[in-house]
Amino acid sequence: MKTKLRLGIIGAGSVVREIYQYLYFRSSYTPLLDICAVADPNEQYRNWFGDLAGLPANRRFSDYKELIAKTELDAVQINTPDHLHCAPTVAALNAGLDVVVPKPTAATLKDAHAMIETAKKTGRFLGVDFHKREDPRIKEAEARFQGGRYGQFQAAVFYMLDKLMVADPNHTPRFFASPDFAEKNTPASFLTVHMADALMKIVNLTPVQVRAVGYSQKLPSLKPIAVKGYDLVDTEILFSTGAIAHILTGWALPNTAWATTVQSSRIICSDGLIDLNLDQPGLREIHADGIFEVNPLFKNFEKDKSVTGYGISSPGRFYQQILASQNGKLSVEEREAMNSPIALGFYTALVLEAAEKSLAEGDKLATGATIGSTVDLRKLVAAQLGANAAKQYQLG
Numbered sequence: 599m600k601t602k603l604r605l606g607i608i609g610a611g612s613v614v615r616e617i618y619q620y621l622y623f624r625s626s627y628t629p630l631l632d633i634c635a636v637a638d639p640n641e642q643y644r645n646w647f648g649d650l651a652g653l654p655a656n657r658r659f660s661d662y663k664e665l666i667a668k669t670e671l672d673a674v675q676i677n678t679p680d681h682l683h684c685a686p687t688v689a690a691l692n693a694g695l696d697v698v699v700p701k702p703t704a705a706t707l708k709d710a711h712a713m714i715e716t717a718k719k720t721g722r723f724l725g726v727d728f729h730k731r732e733d734p735r736i737k738e739a740e741a742r743f744q745g746g747r748y749g750q751f752q753a754a755v756f757y758m759l760d761k762l763m764v765a766d767p768n769h770t771p772r773f774f775a776s777p778d779f780a781e782k783n784t785p786a787s788f789l790t791v792h793m794a795d796a797l798m799k800i801v802n803l804t805p806v807q808v809r810a811v812g813y814s815q816k817l818p819s820l821k822p823i824a825v826k827g828y829d830l831v832d833t834e835i836l837f838s839t840g841a842i843a844h845i846l847t848g849w850a851l852p853n854t855a856w857a858t859t860v861q862s863s864r865i866i867c868s869d870g871l872i873d874l875n876l877d878q879p880g881l882r883e884i885h886a887d888g889i890f891e892v893n894p895l896f897k898n899f900e901k902d903k904s905v906t907g908y909g910i911s912s913p914g915r916f917y918q919q920i921l922a923s924q925n926g927k928l929s930v931e932e933r934e935a936m937n938s939p940i941a942l943g944f945y946t947a948l949v950l951e952a953a954e955k956s957l958a959e960g961d962k963l964a965t966g967a968t969i970g971s972t973v974d975l976r977k978l979v980a981a982q983l984g985a986n987a988a989k990q991y992q993l994g
Protein backbone atom coordinates (compact mmCIF):
# COMPACT_ATOMS: atom_id res chain seq x y z
CA MET A 599 0.00 0.00 0.00
CA LYS A 600 1.28 3.46 -0.94
CA THR A 601 1.83 5.87 1.94
CA LYS A 602 3.21 8.74 -0.15
CA LEU A 603 2.42 10.28 -3.52
CA ARG A 604 5.24 11.17 -5.90
CA LEU A 605 4.15 14.64 -6.99
CA GLY A 606 5.35 16.88 -9.84
CA ILE A 607 4.69 20.62 -9.67
CA ILE A 608 3.87 22.39 -12.95
CA GLY A 609 3.97 26.19 -12.47
CA ALA A 610 5.52 27.76 -9.36
CA GLY A 611 4.27 31.37 -9.26
CA SER A 612 2.17 33.40 -6.84
CA VAL A 613 -0.35 30.72 -5.82
CA VAL A 614 2.55 28.48 -4.78
CA ARG A 615 4.18 31.32 -2.82
CA GLU A 616 0.89 32.36 -1.15
CA ILE A 617 -0.69 28.94 -0.47
CA TYR A 618 0.76 25.71 -1.82
CA GLN A 619 4.31 25.96 -0.46
CA TYR A 620 2.71 25.57 3.00
CA LEU A 621 0.68 22.57 1.86
CA TYR A 622 3.74 20.89 0.36
CA PHE A 623 6.25 21.59 3.15
CA ARG A 624 4.56 22.72 6.39
CA SER A 625 1.20 21.03 6.75
CA SER A 626 -0.31 17.85 8.13
CA TYR A 627 -0.48 16.71 4.46
CA THR A 628 3.30 17.08 3.98
CA PRO A 629 4.02 13.44 5.03
CA LEU A 630 1.73 12.26 2.18
CA LEU A 631 3.72 14.11 -0.47
CA ASP A 632 7.09 13.45 -2.05
CA ILE A 633 7.81 16.51 -4.20
CA CYS A 634 9.85 15.00 -7.02
CA ALA A 635 10.14 17.65 -9.75
CA VAL A 636 9.15 21.13 -10.90
CA ALA A 637 8.44 22.56 -14.37
CA ASP A 638 8.26 26.29 -15.01
CA PRO A 639 9.63 28.18 -18.04
CA ASN A 640 10.50 31.09 -15.73
CA GLU A 641 13.99 30.32 -14.41
CA GLN A 642 13.70 32.52 -11.32
CA TYR A 643 10.49 30.86 -10.08
CA ARG A 644 11.64 27.38 -11.14
CA ASN A 645 14.80 27.73 -9.07
CA TRP A 646 13.05 29.42 -6.13
CA PHE A 647 10.84 26.35 -5.88
CA GLY A 648 13.59 23.87 -6.76
CA ASP A 649 15.72 25.26 -3.90
CA LEU A 650 12.78 25.20 -1.48
CA ALA A 651 12.07 21.55 -2.33
CA GLY A 652 15.77 20.59 -2.45
CA LEU A 653 15.47 19.31 -6.02
CA PRO A 654 18.58 18.44 -8.04
CA ALA A 655 19.14 20.22 -11.38
CA ASN A 656 17.86 17.22 -13.39
CA ARG A 657 14.46 17.49 -11.65
CA ARG A 658 13.94 21.13 -12.67
CA PHE A 659 12.34 21.44 -16.10
CA SER A 660 11.42 24.39 -18.29
CA ASP A 661 8.86 22.26 -20.16
CA TYR A 662 6.11 20.31 -18.39
CA LYS A 663 6.15 17.63 -21.13
CA GLU A 664 9.70 16.74 -20.13
CA LEU A 665 8.68 16.59 -16.45
CA ILE A 666 5.91 14.13 -17.31
CA ALA A 667 8.14 12.04 -19.60
CA LYS A 668 11.28 11.93 -17.45
CA THR A 669 10.03 11.60 -13.86
CA GLU A 670 8.38 8.65 -12.12
CA LEU A 671 5.22 10.23 -10.69
CA ASP A 672 1.82 9.40 -9.20
CA ALA A 673 0.27 12.85 -9.62
CA VAL A 674 0.90 16.43 -10.72
CA GLN A 675 -0.37 19.76 -9.47
CA ILE A 676 -0.79 22.28 -12.28
CA ASN A 677 -0.41 25.86 -11.01
CA THR A 678 -0.24 27.63 -14.36
CA PRO A 679 -2.42 30.61 -15.38
CA ASP A 680 -6.03 29.62 -16.21
CA HIS A 681 -5.59 29.52 -20.00
CA LEU A 682 -2.73 27.03 -19.48
CA HIS A 683 -4.58 24.53 -17.24
CA CYS A 684 -5.98 22.36 -20.03
CA ALA A 685 -2.98 21.17 -22.08
CA PRO A 686 -0.84 19.95 -19.13
CA THR A 687 -3.93 18.43 -17.44
CA VAL A 688 -4.89 16.45 -20.54
CA ALA A 689 -1.26 15.35 -21.08
CA ALA A 690 -0.87 14.26 -17.44
CA LEU A 691 -4.21 12.40 -17.30
CA ASN A 692 -3.35 10.63 -20.55
CA ALA A 693 0.02 9.66 -19.05
CA GLY A 694 -1.87 7.90 -16.22
CA LEU A 695 -1.33 10.60 -13.57
CA ASP A 696 -3.87 12.11 -11.18
CA VAL A 697 -4.20 15.90 -11.33
CA VAL A 698 -4.99 18.82 -9.03
CA VAL A 699 -5.46 22.37 -10.39
CA PRO A 700 -6.26 25.63 -8.56
CA LYS A 701 -9.58 27.29 -9.38
CA PRO A 702 -11.03 27.93 -11.95
CA THR A 703 -11.06 24.65 -13.89
CA ALA A 704 -10.05 26.53 -17.04
CA ALA A 705 -10.43 29.87 -18.82
CA THR A 706 -12.95 28.51 -21.33
CA LEU A 707 -15.81 26.03 -21.48
CA LYS A 708 -14.08 24.09 -24.23
CA ASP A 709 -10.99 23.64 -22.05
CA ALA A 710 -13.05 22.69 -18.97
CA HIS A 711 -15.07 20.17 -21.01
CA ALA A 712 -11.89 18.65 -22.52
CA MET A 713 -10.40 18.25 -19.02
CA ILE A 714 -13.58 16.67 -17.63
CA GLU A 715 -13.93 14.31 -20.60
CA THR A 716 -10.26 13.23 -20.37
CA ALA A 717 -10.63 12.51 -16.64
CA LYS A 718 -13.69 10.37 -17.45
CA LYS A 719 -12.01 8.58 -20.37
CA THR A 720 -8.80 7.79 -18.45
CA GLY A 721 -10.54 7.05 -15.13
CA ARG A 722 -7.96 9.28 -13.43
CA PHE A 723 -8.63 11.75 -10.62
CA LEU A 724 -9.12 15.46 -11.38
CA GLY A 725 -9.52 17.86 -8.45
CA VAL A 726 -10.19 21.60 -8.77
CA ASP A 727 -9.19 23.53 -5.68
CA PHE A 728 -12.02 25.96 -4.96
CA HIS A 729 -10.84 26.50 -1.40
CA LYS A 730 -13.91 28.51 -0.36
CA ARG A 731 -15.85 25.25 -0.52
CA GLU A 732 -13.94 24.22 2.61
CA ASP A 733 -14.48 27.54 4.46
CA PRO A 734 -16.47 26.41 7.53
CA ARG A 735 -18.83 29.40 7.15
CA ILE A 736 -19.68 28.48 3.55
CA LYS A 737 -20.14 24.82 4.53
CA GLU A 738 -22.42 25.79 7.41
CA ALA A 739 -24.43 28.12 5.14
CA GLU A 740 -24.80 25.30 2.61
CA ALA A 741 -26.04 22.81 5.21
CA ARG A 742 -28.48 25.31 6.76
CA PHE A 743 -29.80 26.54 3.39
CA GLN A 744 -30.23 23.02 2.03
CA GLY A 745 -31.99 22.03 5.26
CA GLY A 746 -34.80 24.37 4.14
CA ARG A 747 -34.30 26.85 6.99
CA TYR A 748 -34.53 30.00 4.83
CA GLY A 749 -37.04 28.93 2.14
CA GLN A 750 -36.45 29.77 -1.51
CA PHE A 751 -33.34 31.60 -2.63
CA GLN A 752 -34.36 34.90 -4.21
CA ALA A 753 -31.38 37.24 -4.53
CA ALA A 754 -27.77 37.58 -3.42
CA VAL A 755 -24.97 40.11 -3.44
CA PHE A 756 -21.35 38.99 -3.06
CA TYR A 757 -18.27 41.22 -2.87
CA MET A 758 -14.65 40.21 -3.33
CA LEU A 759 -12.28 43.16 -3.73
CA ASP A 760 -8.50 42.81 -3.72
CA LYS A 761 -5.99 45.51 -2.91
CA LEU A 762 -4.52 47.22 -5.98
CA MET A 763 -1.09 45.71 -5.21
CA VAL A 764 -2.46 42.38 -6.50
CA ALA A 765 -3.16 43.69 -10.02
CA ASP A 766 -0.53 46.45 -10.19
CA PRO A 767 2.59 45.25 -12.09
CA ASN A 768 4.44 48.34 -10.74
CA HIS A 769 4.12 47.18 -7.13
CA THR A 770 7.31 45.89 -5.50
CA PRO A 771 7.43 42.96 -5.06
CA ARG A 772 5.04 42.17 -7.92
CA PHE A 773 2.21 39.86 -6.77
CA PHE A 774 1.99 37.66 -9.87
CA ALA A 775 4.95 35.88 -11.46
CA SER A 776 3.46 36.60 -14.90
CA PRO A 777 4.01 40.34 -15.61
CA ASP A 778 0.85 40.54 -17.77
CA PHE A 779 -1.43 38.58 -15.39
CA ALA A 780 -3.82 41.51 -14.72
CA GLU A 781 -4.07 42.31 -18.42
CA LYS A 782 -4.62 38.68 -19.48
CA ASN A 783 -7.16 38.06 -16.69
CA THR A 784 -10.08 39.93 -15.21
CA PRO A 785 -11.62 40.22 -11.74
CA ALA A 786 -14.18 37.76 -13.19
CA SER A 787 -11.56 35.09 -13.86
CA PHE A 788 -9.55 35.66 -10.68
CA LEU A 789 -12.30 36.44 -8.16
CA THR A 790 -15.89 36.04 -9.45
CA VAL A 791 -15.25 32.33 -9.91
CA HIS A 792 -14.63 31.95 -6.13
CA MET A 793 -17.91 33.58 -5.19
CA ALA A 794 -20.03 32.15 -8.02
CA ASP A 795 -18.82 28.69 -7.07
CA ALA A 796 -19.51 29.26 -3.35
CA LEU A 797 -23.02 30.58 -4.08
CA MET A 798 -23.86 27.71 -6.44
CA LYS A 799 -22.61 25.23 -3.86
CA ILE A 800 -24.86 26.77 -1.20
CA VAL A 801 -28.04 27.07 -3.28
CA ASN A 802 -27.40 24.11 -5.63
CA LEU A 803 -28.95 25.77 -8.70
CA THR A 804 -28.01 25.90 -12.38
CA PRO A 805 -27.26 29.33 -13.88
CA VAL A 806 -29.11 30.17 -17.11
CA GLN A 807 -28.17 33.76 -17.98
CA VAL A 808 -25.30 36.16 -17.31
CA ARG A 809 -24.77 39.88 -17.90
CA ALA A 810 -21.71 41.79 -16.76
CA VAL A 811 -20.85 45.46 -16.31
CA GLY A 812 -17.17 46.38 -16.08
CA TYR A 813 -15.25 49.49 -15.03
CA SER A 814 -11.83 50.26 -16.44
CA GLN A 815 -10.95 53.51 -14.69
CA LYS A 816 -8.05 52.89 -12.32
CA LEU A 817 -5.89 50.22 -14.01
CA PRO A 818 -5.29 52.23 -17.22
CA SER A 819 -3.95 55.13 -15.08
CA LEU A 820 -1.19 53.05 -13.42
CA LYS A 821 2.39 54.27 -13.99
CA PRO A 822 4.87 53.58 -15.46
CA ILE A 823 3.14 50.35 -16.62
CA ALA A 824 -0.54 50.94 -17.38
CA VAL A 825 -2.88 47.92 -17.45
CA LYS A 826 -5.59 47.61 -20.08
CA GLY A 827 -8.12 45.81 -17.90
CA TYR A 828 -11.08 46.02 -15.56
CA ASP A 829 -10.83 47.41 -12.01
CA LEU A 830 -14.27 46.12 -11.09
CA VAL A 831 -16.82 43.76 -12.64
CA ASP A 832 -20.44 43.25 -11.60
CA THR A 833 -21.57 39.82 -12.85
CA GLU A 834 -25.33 39.34 -12.76
CA ILE A 835 -26.31 35.67 -12.73
CA LEU A 836 -29.89 34.53 -13.32
CA PHE A 837 -30.77 31.01 -12.14
CA SER A 838 -33.31 28.55 -13.53
CA THR A 839 -35.73 29.41 -10.67
CA GLY A 840 -35.68 33.16 -11.44
CA ALA A 841 -33.35 33.90 -8.51
CA ILE A 842 -30.66 36.47 -9.20
CA ALA A 843 -27.16 37.23 -7.91
CA HIS A 844 -24.77 40.12 -8.32
CA ILE A 845 -21.13 39.23 -7.82
CA LEU A 846 -18.97 42.35 -7.51
CA THR A 847 -15.28 41.68 -7.83
CA GLY A 848 -12.29 43.93 -8.35
CA TRP A 849 -8.60 44.41 -7.72
CA ALA A 850 -8.23 48.17 -7.37
CA LEU A 851 -8.93 48.87 -3.68
CA PRO A 852 -6.34 51.21 -2.15
CA ASN A 853 -3.47 49.28 -0.57
CA THR A 854 -4.53 50.68 2.82
CA ALA A 855 -7.50 48.23 2.86
CA TRP A 856 -7.91 46.22 6.08
CA ALA A 857 -7.20 42.93 4.32
CA THR A 858 -5.68 41.85 0.98
CA THR A 859 -9.22 40.80 0.07
CA VAL A 860 -12.24 42.74 1.34
CA GLN A 861 -15.20 40.41 0.99
CA SER A 862 -18.71 39.71 2.20
CA SER A 863 -22.11 38.55 1.02
CA ARG A 864 -25.83 38.57 1.74
CA ILE A 865 -28.15 35.86 0.46
CA ILE A 866 -31.83 36.80 0.67
CA CYS A 867 -34.48 34.06 0.67
CA SER A 868 -38.27 33.82 0.99
CA ASP A 869 -38.02 33.00 4.73
CA GLY A 870 -34.81 34.59 5.89
CA LEU A 871 -31.35 35.66 4.93
CA ILE A 872 -27.71 34.70 5.43
CA ASP A 873 -24.91 37.22 5.95
CA LEU A 874 -21.37 36.00 5.40
CA ASN A 875 -18.97 38.64 6.71
CA LEU A 876 -16.08 36.77 5.21
CA ASP A 877 -13.39 39.36 5.90
CA GLN A 878 -14.29 39.76 9.58
CA PRO A 879 -13.42 36.41 11.12
CA GLY A 880 -12.82 38.01 14.51
CA LEU A 881 -9.09 38.66 14.71
CA ARG A 882 -8.52 42.39 14.25
CA GLU A 883 -5.07 43.80 14.87
CA ILE A 884 -3.68 47.28 15.27
CA HIS A 885 0.05 47.63 14.75
CA ALA A 886 2.52 50.15 13.37
CA ASP A 887 1.32 49.63 9.78
CA GLY A 888 -2.41 50.12 10.46
CA ILE A 889 -5.59 48.20 11.30
CA PHE A 890 -5.98 44.74 9.79
CA GLU A 891 -8.53 41.95 9.70
CA VAL A 892 -6.66 38.65 9.91
CA ASN A 893 -8.24 35.44 8.59
CA PRO A 894 -6.73 32.47 10.45
CA LEU A 895 -9.51 30.26 9.08
CA PHE A 896 -7.84 30.48 5.64
CA LYS A 897 -4.16 30.28 6.52
CA ASN A 898 -3.07 29.96 10.12
CA PHE A 899 0.62 30.11 11.02
CA GLU A 900 0.82 27.92 14.12
CA LYS A 901 3.36 28.22 16.92
CA ASP A 902 5.04 24.98 15.87
CA LYS A 903 5.62 26.51 12.37
CA SER A 904 3.01 24.31 10.73
CA VAL A 905 0.29 25.96 8.63
CA THR A 906 -3.38 25.04 8.89
CA GLY A 907 -6.66 26.46 7.55
CA TYR A 908 -9.03 25.76 4.68
CA GLY A 909 -6.52 27.14 2.13
CA ILE A 910 -4.38 24.13 3.03
CA SER A 911 -6.99 21.49 3.89
CA SER A 912 -8.95 22.03 0.66
CA PRO A 913 -6.14 20.81 -1.65
CA GLY A 914 -4.83 18.52 1.13
CA ARG A 915 -8.07 16.52 1.08
CA PHE A 916 -7.57 15.90 -2.65
CA TYR A 917 -4.23 14.27 -1.92
CA GLN A 918 -5.82 12.09 0.75
CA GLN A 919 -8.43 11.07 -1.81
CA ILE A 920 -5.81 10.44 -4.52
CA LEU A 921 -3.86 8.23 -2.14
CA ALA A 922 -7.04 6.36 -1.18
CA SER A 923 -7.97 6.02 -4.85
CA GLN A 924 -4.52 4.73 -5.86
CA ASN A 925 -4.71 2.22 -2.99
CA GLY A 926 -8.14 1.07 -4.23
CA LYS A 927 -9.81 2.49 -1.11
CA LEU A 928 -12.14 5.12 -2.58
CA SER A 929 -15.77 4.06 -2.84
CA VAL A 930 -17.69 4.29 -6.13
CA GLU A 931 -19.98 6.91 -4.50
CA GLU A 932 -17.02 9.08 -3.48
CA ARG A 933 -15.56 8.87 -6.99
CA GLU A 934 -18.90 9.76 -8.58
CA ALA A 935 -19.35 12.77 -6.28
CA MET A 936 -15.86 13.99 -7.21
CA ASN A 937 -16.59 13.62 -10.93
CA SER A 938 -19.87 15.58 -10.99
CA PRO A 939 -19.90 18.71 -13.23
CA ILE A 940 -20.48 20.87 -10.11
CA ALA A 941 -17.48 19.35 -8.30
CA LEU A 942 -15.34 19.85 -11.39
CA GLY A 943 -16.35 23.51 -11.67
CA PHE A 944 -18.17 23.25 -15.00
CA TYR A 945 -20.91 25.81 -14.15
CA THR A 946 -18.35 28.15 -12.69
CA ALA A 947 -16.35 28.03 -15.95
CA LEU A 948 -19.65 28.67 -17.75
CA VAL A 949 -20.37 31.81 -15.69
CA LEU A 950 -16.80 32.98 -16.29
CA GLU A 951 -16.87 32.53 -20.06
CA ALA A 952 -20.31 34.19 -20.23
CA ALA A 953 -19.17 37.20 -18.14
CA GLU A 954 -16.15 37.72 -20.39
CA LYS A 955 -18.29 37.30 -23.53
CA SER A 956 -20.82 39.77 -22.14
CA LEU A 957 -18.08 42.37 -21.61
CA ALA A 958 -16.42 41.67 -24.98
CA GLU A 959 -19.76 42.27 -26.74
CA GLY A 960 -20.72 45.22 -24.52
CA ASP A 961 -21.09 48.94 -25.16
CA LYS A 962 -17.98 50.83 -24.09
CA LEU A 963 -18.80 54.23 -22.63
CA ALA A 964 -16.40 57.21 -22.64
CA THR A 965 -16.36 56.99 -18.81
CA GLY A 966 -14.48 53.65 -18.93
CA ALA A 967 -17.61 51.63 -18.10
CA THR A 968 -18.64 48.71 -20.31
CA ILE A 969 -22.30 47.71 -20.32
CA GLY A 970 -22.24 44.05 -21.24
CA SER A 971 -24.64 42.09 -23.42
CA THR A 972 -27.04 39.46 -22.04
CA VAL A 973 -25.68 35.93 -22.53
CA ASP A 974 -28.02 32.92 -22.65
CA LEU A 975 -26.04 30.08 -21.10
CA ARG A 976 -27.97 27.28 -22.81
CA LYS A 977 -27.20 28.81 -26.21
CA LEU A 978 -23.58 29.40 -25.21
CA VAL A 979 -23.04 25.76 -24.20
CA ALA A 980 -24.74 24.48 -27.36
CA ALA A 981 -22.66 26.81 -29.54
CA GLN A 982 -19.38 25.94 -27.82
CA LEU A 983 -19.82 22.24 -27.11
CA GLY A 984 -22.78 21.02 -29.21
CA ALA A 985 -26.28 19.83 -28.32
CA ASN A 986 -25.17 16.52 -26.74
CA ALA A 987 -22.86 18.20 -24.27
CA ALA A 988 -25.59 20.74 -23.45
CA LYS A 989 -27.87 17.81 -22.48
CA GLN A 990 -25.06 16.15 -20.53
CA TYR A 991 -24.77 19.32 -18.40
CA GLN A 992 -28.58 19.66 -18.05
CA LEU A 993 -28.62 22.77 -20.22
CA GLY A 994 -30.13 21.22 -23.38
Ligand SMILES: NC(=O)c1ccc[n+]([C@@H]2O[C@H](COP(=O)([O-])OP(=O)(O)OC[C@H]3O[C@@H](n4cnc5c(N)ncnc54)[C@H](O)[C@@H]3O)[C@@H](O)[C@H]2O)c1
Pocket residue numbers: 608609610611612613614616637638639640643660661662677678679680682700701702773774775776777779787788
Ligand atom coordinates in the same frame (compact mmCIF):
# COMPACT_ATOMS: atom_id res chain seq x y z
N1 LIG B 1 -2.25 33.85 -6.71
C1 LIG B 1 -3.20 33.40 -5.90
O1 LIG B 1 -3.29 33.79 -4.73
C2 LIG B 1 -4.18 32.38 -6.43
C3 LIG B 1 -5.17 31.90 -5.55
C4 LIG B 1 -6.04 30.90 -5.98
C5 LIG B 1 -5.91 30.40 -7.28
N2 LIG B 1 -4.96 30.91 -8.13
C6 LIG B 1 -4.86 30.33 -9.49
O2 LIG B 1 -3.56 29.75 -9.64
C7 LIG B 1 -3.21 29.73 -11.04
C8 LIG B 1 -1.83 30.35 -11.19
O3 LIG B 1 -1.93 31.73 -10.81
P1 LIG B 1 -0.74 32.51 -10.14
O4 LIG B 1 -1.39 33.60 -9.37
O5 LIG B 1 0.20 31.60 -9.46
O6 LIG B 1 -0.06 33.12 -11.47
P2 LIG B 1 1.47 33.53 -11.64
O7 LIG B 1 1.55 34.30 -12.92
O8 LIG B 1 1.97 34.19 -10.40
O9 LIG B 1 2.24 32.13 -11.78
C9 LIG B 1 2.04 31.26 -12.88
C10 LIG B 1 3.32 30.45 -13.07
O10 LIG B 1 3.10 29.49 -14.12
C11 LIG B 1 4.26 29.47 -14.92
N3 LIG B 1 3.96 28.92 -16.25
C12 LIG B 1 3.46 29.56 -17.34
N4 LIG B 1 3.37 28.70 -18.37
C13 LIG B 1 3.79 27.49 -17.93
C14 LIG B 1 3.93 26.22 -18.54
N5 LIG B 1 3.60 26.00 -19.82
N6 LIG B 1 4.41 25.19 -17.78
C15 LIG B 1 4.77 25.39 -16.50
N7 LIG B 1 4.66 26.60 -15.87
C16 LIG B 1 4.17 27.63 -16.58
C17 LIG B 1 4.71 30.93 -14.96
O11 LIG B 1 6.06 31.05 -15.40
C18 LIG B 1 4.50 31.33 -13.50
O12 LIG B 1 5.64 31.06 -12.70
C19 LIG B 1 -4.32 30.47 -11.76
O13 LIG B 1 -5.25 29.53 -12.27
C20 LIG B 1 -4.96 31.31 -10.64
O14 LIG B 1 -6.31 31.64 -10.90
C21 LIG B 1 -4.11 31.88 -7.73
